[in-house]
Amino acid sequence: MPAAGARRSPFLGLLALGLLALGLLAACQDPSGVGLGLIGEEGNDPSLAIVLADSVAVVEEAEVTGGFADGVLTPVQERVLVGAVVDPAFGDVSAEAYLDVRPANSVPSGFFDRTITSATLRLVRDYVYGDSTATLDLALYEVAEAWNPVGAEADTAFAAGDLLATYDVPAADTLVVLPLPDSWVSANDEALRGDSVLTAVHGFKLLLEEGAPGGAVVGFDALRSRLRLTTSEDTVDYLLREVFTHVERGDAAAPPGDVVVMRDGAGEALAVTLPSEGVGAAAVARAVFRLDADPSLLDGGLLARSLPDGLGLVGVTESGTRLLIAETELDEGASSYAFTSVALTRVIQDAVLGEPLFVRYLVVPSQSPLALDVLPVVVGPPPGQGEAERRPRLVLTVVPAAD
Numbered sequence: 001m002p003a004a005g006a007r008r009s010p011f012l013g014l015l016a017l018g019l020l021a022l023g024l025l026a027a028c029q030d031p032s033g034v035g036l037g038l039i040g041e042e043g044n045d046p047s048l049a050i051v052l053a054d055s056v057a058v059v060e061e062a063e064v065t066g067g068f069a070d071g072v073l074t075p076v077q078e079r080v081l082v083g084a085v086v087d088p089a090f091g092d093v094s095a096e097a098y099l100d101v102r103p104a105n106s107v108p109s110g111f112f113d114r115t116i117t118s119a120t121l122r123l124v125r126d127y128v129y130g131d132s133t134a135t136l137d138l139a140l141y142e143v144a145e146a147w148n149p150v151g152a153e154a155d156t157a158f159a160a161g162d163l164l165a166t167y168d169v170p171a172a173d174t175l176v177v178l179p180l181p182d183s184w185v186s187a188n189d190e191a192l193r194g195d196s197v198l199t200a201v202h203g204f205k206l207l208l209e210e211g212a213p214g215g216a217v218v219g220f221d222a223l224r225s226r227l228r229l230t231t232s233e234d235t236v237d238y239l240l241r242e243v244f245t246h247v248e249r250g251d252a253a254a255p256p257g258d259v260v261v262m263r264d265g266a267g268e269a270l271a272v273t274l275p276s277e278g279v280g281a282a283a284v285a286r287a288v289f290r291l292d293a294d295p296s297l298l299d300g301g302l303l304a305r306s307l308p309d310g311l312g313l314v315g316v317t318e319s320g321t322r323l324l325i326a327e328t329e330l331d332e333g334a335s336s337y338a339f340t341s342v343a344l345t346r347v348i349q350d351a352v353l354g355e356p357l358f359v360r361y362l363v364v365p366s367q368s369p370l371a372l373d374v375l376p377v378v379v380g381p382p383p384g385q386g387e388a389e390r391r392p393r394l395v396l397t398v399v400p401a402a403d
Contacts, residue, residue: 047285047397047398047399047400048395048396048397048398049279049395049396049398050389050393050394050395050396051274051275051279051393051394051396052275052389052391052392052393052394053272053273053274053275053391053392053393053394054273054274054275055271055272055273056260056270056271056272056377056379056392057260057270057271058260058261058262058268058269058270058271059268059269059270059271059362060267060268060269061267061268061269061362061364062153062154062267063153063154063247063265063266063267063268063367064151064152064153064154064367065077065152065153065154065244065245065246065247065265065367065370066098066148066149066150066151066152066153066156066242066243066244066245067149067150067243067244067367067368068149068241068242068243069222069223069225069239069240069241069242069243070102070239070240070241071223075150075367075368076368077149077222077243077244077367077368077369077370078221078222078223078368078369078370079126079127079219079220079221079222079245079368079369079370079371080097080098080099080206080219080220080222080243080244080245080370081095081097081127081129081217081218081219081220081245081247081265081370081371081372082095082096082097082136082138082206082207082208082217082218082220082245083095083130083136083171083208083214083215083216083217083218084208084212084214084215084217085129085130085131085214085215085216085217085303086214087130087300087303087305088253089252089253089297089300090252090253090261090263090305090374091249091250091251091252091253091263091266092249092250093129093217093247093248093249093250093265093372094208094214094217094247094248095207095217095245095246095247095248095265095372096157096205096206096207096208096245096246097205097206097207097220097243097244097245098143098147098149098158098203098204098205098206098242098243098244098245098246099121099203099204099205099206099222099225099240099242099243100143100147100201100202100203100204100240100241100242100243101197101201101203101227101238101239101240101241102197102198102238102239102241103197103236103238103239104236104237104238104239107234107236108233108234108236110233110234111193111231111234111236112193112194113193114193114231114232114233114234115189115231115232116185116189116192116193116229116230116231117185117230117231117232118179118180118182118185118229118230119179119180119184119185119188119192119227119228119229119230120177120178120179120180120227120228120230121140121176121177121178121180121204121225121226121227121228122175122176122177122178122225122226122227122228122237123175123176123177123178123220123225124174124175124176124220124221124224124225125171125173125174125175125176125218125219125220125221126174126219126220126221126224126369127218127219127369127371128171128172128216128217128218128219128304129216129217129219129304129305129306129371129372129373130171130214130215130216130217130302130303130304131171131215131216131302131303131304132171132172132216132302132304133171133172133302134170134171134214134215134216135168135169135170135171135215136168136169136170136171136208136212136214136215136216136218137166137167137168137169137208137209137212137213138166138167138168138169138178138206138207138208138209139163139165139166139167139206139207139208139209139210140163140164140165140166140167140178140180140204140205140206141160141161141162141163141164141204141205141206141207142160142161142162142164142184142202142203142204142205143158143159143160143161143202143203143204143205144158144159144160144161144202145158145159145202146199146202147202147203147242147244148242149242149243149244152244153267154245154246154247154248154265154267155246155247155248155267156244156246157246158205158244160205161202164180164181164184164204165178165179165180165181166209169218171215171216171218176218176220178206188200188201192229192238198241203242216304217372219369219370219371221369222240222243223240225240226238226239226240227240245370247265247266247372249263249265249266249372255297255376256297257380258378258379258380258381259294259297259376259377259378259379260376260377260379261297261374261375261376261377262363262365262374262375262377263372263373263374263375264308264365264370264371264372264373264374264375265370265371265372269362269363269364269365270362270363270364270375270377271360271361271362272360272361272362272363272392273359273360273361274289274348274351274361274394276348276351276352276354276356279352279396279398283349283398283399284345284348284349284352284396284397284398284399285345285397285398285399286340286345286396286397287340287344287345287347287348287349287394287395287396287397288338288339288340288344288394288395288396289313289326289338289339289340289344289361289392289393289394289395290336290337290338290339290392290393290394290395291311291336291337291363291375291377291378291392292334292335292336292377292378292390292391292392293307293335293336293337293375293376293377293378294335294376294377294378295307295335295376297374297376298374298376305373305374306371306373306374307330307335307373307374307375308330308365308366308371308373308375309329309330309366309371309373310327310328310329310330310365310366311327311328311337311339311363311364311365311366311375312324312326312327312363312364312365312366313325313326313327313328313339313344313361313362313363314361314362314363314364315347315357315358315361315362316358316359316360316361316362317357317358317359318359322362325339325341325343325344325347325361326339326340326341326343326344327339328340348394348396377392378390378391379391379392
């Protein structure tokens with residue numbers, strides 16, 4: 001288990017699996033070209049060249065939203081989402097969370113011999129999409145049977161059992177405390193204190209009450225949230241183990257012509273094709289793939305939206321297998337992303353030499369922590385006199401070919 005505060009790569013599952021089969025559906029936005037070929041050198045530096053992407057389009061790709069939150073098993077999922085938002089610009093969205101627990105690594109001596117008197121879900125809120133001033137009417141259900149988060153895609157649903165309780169939860173609260181009814185505590189007391197807790201207790205489903213207005217989707221930090229159990233002498237926190245979020249997103253309005261929009265939580269990725277001709281170099285010393293976002297499109301009054309914190313760049317072969325090439329984090333000051341790695345430089349070098357490994361590339365949102373962020377990528381227009389290039393591009397440090 002990583003040390004406290006250590007941050008895992010959100011793409012560890014992809015790295016561990018290496019090449020994976022990829023099934024892409026038809027593009028859902030216009031894959032029009034955004035520029036071709038070599039367009040010049042930056043800062044009059046002859047060792048730098050900018051190569052525009054041939055095309056950028058949004059494609060459908062199944063999104064896995066399940067995982068484990070206890071640091072023991074993979075894939076890791078650090079967040080669950082709950083709530084609903086009416087968003088006229090980027091499509092309505094709703095989310096339902098599933099949570100299961102396991103005992104802590106250590107408990108006080110005698111804890112398992114004493115009757116549990118109360119149980120409380122303590123959920124640490126670390127994300128809001130929508131109106132952060134909203135109050136959500138949430139309902140908590142038992143999960144009816146065993147379930148597995150591995151490979152669980154956003155449209156999956158697991159069987160729910162009895163309604164346990166309802167709660168009013170302000171979206172702005174950073175700690176949400178949900179007391180479980182005494183009847184549930186009594187019915188599950190022995191299982192919670194015994195070896196059967198992992199099989200007899202299937203966890204909880206948390207969602208917006210039917211007919212409730214919503215207004216926000218809140219995210220809970222699954223690594224820091226707990227099920228707190230109390231006896232006459234002890235207070236013990238059980239860890240969240242299996243977690244999953246069921247997400248539904250409606251259709252989005254058409255974006256402006258100079259922007260392509262990818263929505264996290266919608267099963268979307270950016271499909272990118274890159275040229276390899278026209279570089280005029282014998283060697284590529286360094287390759288950086290850059291994306292610029294237009295954050296002005298995220299302004300929505302009370303509707304809080306944000307750019308993705310992290311993205312991955314995946315290469316797709318002609319046979320449809322894929323490999324993670326690089327990952328990057330948002331440059332908040334520039335509202336941009338820059339992918340670079342030894343692997344990316346090697347891939348571009350091979351393409352320049354006429355031996356491309358990949359036929360296209362995917363820009364994908366981080367699997368964890370799960371979010372509903374929006375990425376409006378600038379694909380035009382060409383820069384004016386004295387303006388910087390903002391379209392998707394490779395920035396190459398090259399060794400010029402000999403005459």
